[in-house]
Amino acid sequence: MDxxxxxxxxxxxxxxxxxxxxxxxxxxxxPTRRDGVIQYSEIRSLADLPVGYSDRQGPGSxxxxxxxxxxxxxxxxxxxxxxxxxxxxxxRVFGASRQAGPQAPFDIDDLRSPPPAYAFVGVRACEIAAxxxxxxxxxxxxxxxxxxxxxxxxxxxxxxxxEPGGTCFCVSMxxxxxxxxxxxxxxxxxxxxxxxxxxxxxxxxxxxxLTSRPATAAEKELxxxxxxxxxxxxxxxxxxxxxxxxxRKSVESPRWQAIASRCLACGNCTMVCPTCFCYNxxxxxxxxxxxxxxxxxxxxxxxxxFSYLGPTSVRYEISSRYRQWMMHKLAWWHDQFGTSGCVGxxxxxxxxxxxxxxxxxxxxxxxxxxPRAVPATPQQAMPS
Amino acid sequence: xxIPGPLSQKPRLAVYKFSSCDGCQLQILELEDELLELAGEIxxxxxxxxxxxxxxxxxxxxxxxxxxxxxAEERLIRQARKDCxxxxxxxxxxxxxxxxxxxxxxxxxxxxxxIYPRPEWVATLDVASPIAGYVYIDFELRGCPVxxxxxxEVLSALLAQRRPHLPTYSLCIECKRAGIPCVxxxxxxxxxxxxxxxxxxxxxxxxxxxxxxxxxxxETPNIAALGRFFQEERNVSRPAMVxxxxxxxxxxxxxxxxxxxxxxxxxx
Numbered sequence: 080m081d082x083x084x085x086x087x088x089x090x091x092x093x094x095x096x097x098x099x100x101x102x103x104x105x106x107x108x109x110p111t112r113r114d115g116v117i118q119y120s121e122i123r124s125l126a127d128l129p130v131g132y133s134d135r136q137g138p139g140s141x142x143x144x145x146x147x148x149x150x151x152x153x154x155x156x157x158x159x160x161x162x163x164x165x166x167x168x169x170x171r172v173f174g175a176s177r178q179a180g181p182q183a184p185f186d187i188d189d190l191r192s193p194p195p196a197y198a199f200v201g202v203r204a205c206e207i208a209a210x211x212x213x214x215x216x217x218x219x220x221x222x223x224x225x226x227x228x229x230x231x232x233x234x235x236x237x238x239x240x241x242e243p244g245g246t247c248f249c250v251s252m253x254x255x256x257x258x259x260x261x262x263x264x265x266x267x268x269x270x271x272x273x274x275x276x277x278x279x280x281x282x283x284x285x286x287x288x289l290t291s292r293p294a295t296a297a298e299k300e301l302x303x304x305x306x307x308x309x310x311x312x313x314x315x316x317x318x319x320x321x322x323x324x325x326x327r328k329s330v331e332s333p334r335w336q337a338i339a340s341r342c343l344a345c346g347n348c349t350m351v352c353p354t355c356f357c358y359n360x361x362x363x364x365x366x367x368x369x370x371x372x373x374x375x376x377x378x379x380x381x382x383x384x385f386s387y388l389g390p391t392s393v394r395y396e397i398s399s400r401y402r403q404w405m406m407h408k409l410a411w412w413h414d415q416f417g418t419s420g421c422v423g424x425x426x427x428x429x430x431x432x433x434x435x436x437x438x439x440x441x442x443x444x445x446x447x448x449x450p451r452a453v454p455a456t457p458q459q460a461m462p463s
Numbered sequence: 464x465x466i467p468g469p470l471s472q473k474p475r476l477a478v479y480k481f482s483s484c485d486g487c488q489l490q491i492l493e494l495e496d497e498l499l500e501l502a503g504e505i506x507x508x509x510x511x512x513x514x515x516x517x518x519x520x521x522x523x524x525x526x527x528x529x530x531x532x533x534x535a536e537e538r539l540i541r542q543a544r545k546d547c548x549x550x551x552x553x554x555x556x557x558x559x560x561x562x563x564x565x566x567x568x569x570x571x572x573x574x575x576x577x578i579y580p581r582p583e584w585v586a587t588l589d590v591a592s593p594i595a596g597y598v599y600i601d602f603e604l605r606g607c608p609v610x611x612x613x614x615x616e617v618l619s620a621l622l623a624q625r626r627p628h629l630p631t632y633s634l635c636i637e638c639k640r641a642g643i644p645c646v647x648x649x650x651x652x653x654x655x656x657x658x659x660x661x662x663x664x665x666x667x668x669x670x671x672x673x674x675x676x677x678x679x680x681x682e683t684p685n686i687a688a689l690g691r692f693f694q695e696e697r698n699v700s701r702p703a704m705v706x707x708x709x710x711x712x713x714x715x716x717x718x719x720x721x722x723x724x725x726x727x728x729x730x731x
Binding site for chain 2: 395
């Protein structure tokens with residue numbers, strides 16, 4: 080721990096960081112307090128952060144409360160994830176127009192504006208893991224140029240979680256709470272000051288312009304203790320050992336029906352999940368039939384249209400839709416992308432209106448999984 | 464929707480009104496940016512809310528607002544079906560019976576006696592019904608009132624001879640795409656969003672209120688699960704459940720049967 084390259088900056092230096100990032104053309108997006116919830120939106124200074132607030136999260140419950148310690152990042156995350164900026168919920172893909180009737184040729188407008196250079200402020204370890212999962216999915220499978228550009232340009236000002244939320248289980252998913260990769264600068268709140276780690280050349284160049292000092296041995300010890308304590312205080316736990324196998328054996332389990340008796344199939348879990356990437360492409364025409372547009376929207380495996388094949392939806396029962404979601408996330412994702420689809424952020428637990436807890440449901444299958452695996456299902460070969 | 468055969472060179476539009484508040488017809492008039500374009504593409508032949516002149520049928524497209532509540536309305540809707548190539552019901556009254564369908568659970572003669580000095584002059588049917596209870600409908604546009612963007616989509620689709628693309632999934636999907644924090648989670652507000660069809664733009668959650676279900680039941684609404692949660696976790700009483708389900712779309716299944724079940728103390 081003594082070798083830990085940790086620097087200390089005073090809190091007002093964060094405003095300098097924001098200023099320098101803006102001078103370099105970045106659009107700063109960070110946590111703000113809106114409608115009683117932490118939401119990621121554009122920020123300009125330290126004053127825009129929800130300083131002195133922390134969150135209480137549980138299954139189907141979220142509350143932002145004034146905290147005794149006026150920390151800058153004393154909360155985990157709200158429903159928003161960075162997916163909203165890298166892979167926007169609604170996006171015009173292209174438009175087509177023509178001057179005359181049905182036989183006339185038409186022009187395609189491909190005026191896709193490039194994404195801004197985002198500087199994401201307060202990115203947590205689980206969120207970095209989520210972005211790296213999206214990289215594998217969207218960055219390669221779907222080849223979304225907007226995502227790629229936004230991803231390549233983005234500056235990550237990460238924050239180590241020293242106070243995990245009530246639905247967090249990043250330790251189980253091996254994604255946190257400490258930020259260890261894919262960041263430019265990483266902050267850790269040590270009392271009134273920030274511990275800073277440098278994760279990239281861009282980060283180092285920016286850091287050079289700040290007033291800082293090396294951390295003392297005591298501060299490094301505090302850093303270690305805070306993160307160790309955070310690991311021990313996870314709100315949830317998910318045993319991942321052999322979990323894909325357990326779930327594969329449980330395809331026909333009656334537990335899916337039991338979950339479906341509570342599941343609203345509303346799709347909230349997929350919307351707030353930082354790795355759920357499914358989308359739908361919808362065409363529209365205008366009244367004159369002269370202009371057409373193609374839009375891409377976030378979709379969800381909980382809608383009927385998502386699984387519409389031929390005359391009907393193949394996942395009519397809510398049980399089969401929940402099963403598709405959970406099996407994909409925790410089992411088939413491994414086959415498809417070489418990683419779990421879950422980062423342990425707990426959003427699907429907090430933001431499920433009726434509080435269905437993926438960790439509790441997944442563990443339930445351990446108790447009831449039959450000994451023999453059901454043969455691989457066709458879904459395994461499908462992209463989503 | 465069945466894609467109709469070719470429409471006339473300049474398709475003729477009829478807008479009918481039955482038992483309703485006229486709000487959905489007003490949504491047509493509120494299409495301020497598209498109205499001139501619309502008038503250029505179609506001939507507005509019959510639309511009493513907008514113009515006095517009423518040209519006789521046949522028409523290519525008929526938009527129907529309101530529920531069927533009187534014998535005269537029944538005769539007129541049967542004629543409208545004969546007059547229109549495509550018939551689209553618009554709004555909760557036309558697609559579900561609307562707010563006036565609440566009388567279907569009450570004694571209509573009792574109502575008449577209390578309200579009208581000469582109740583025998585009032586001719587009503589036993590129930591106020593959605594249009595589809597009387598004639599075949601090519602497409603239904605939900606909402607109280609309908610969303611004007613959806614109205615333009617349906618008309619554009621008809622003119623382009625394609626299927627309209629309108630969501631049937633829950634309001635939650637539209638709400639989360641818009642970045643609105645869930646009012647059930649963040650405010651403990653009972654919200655019908657999870658069982659209600661998207662389309663309004665999540666107006667109420669945007670203003671920190673629960674959804675009232677103006678767009679009617681979503682594709683596979685799990686009313687039982689939401690109802691159990693409301694009763695056990697949010698202190699919503701059975702009579703309150705009945706009232707929540709029986710609003711603009713209460714006479715539409717499965718809201719109708721579920722509200723009956725709650726009234727009769729059966730867990731749906």
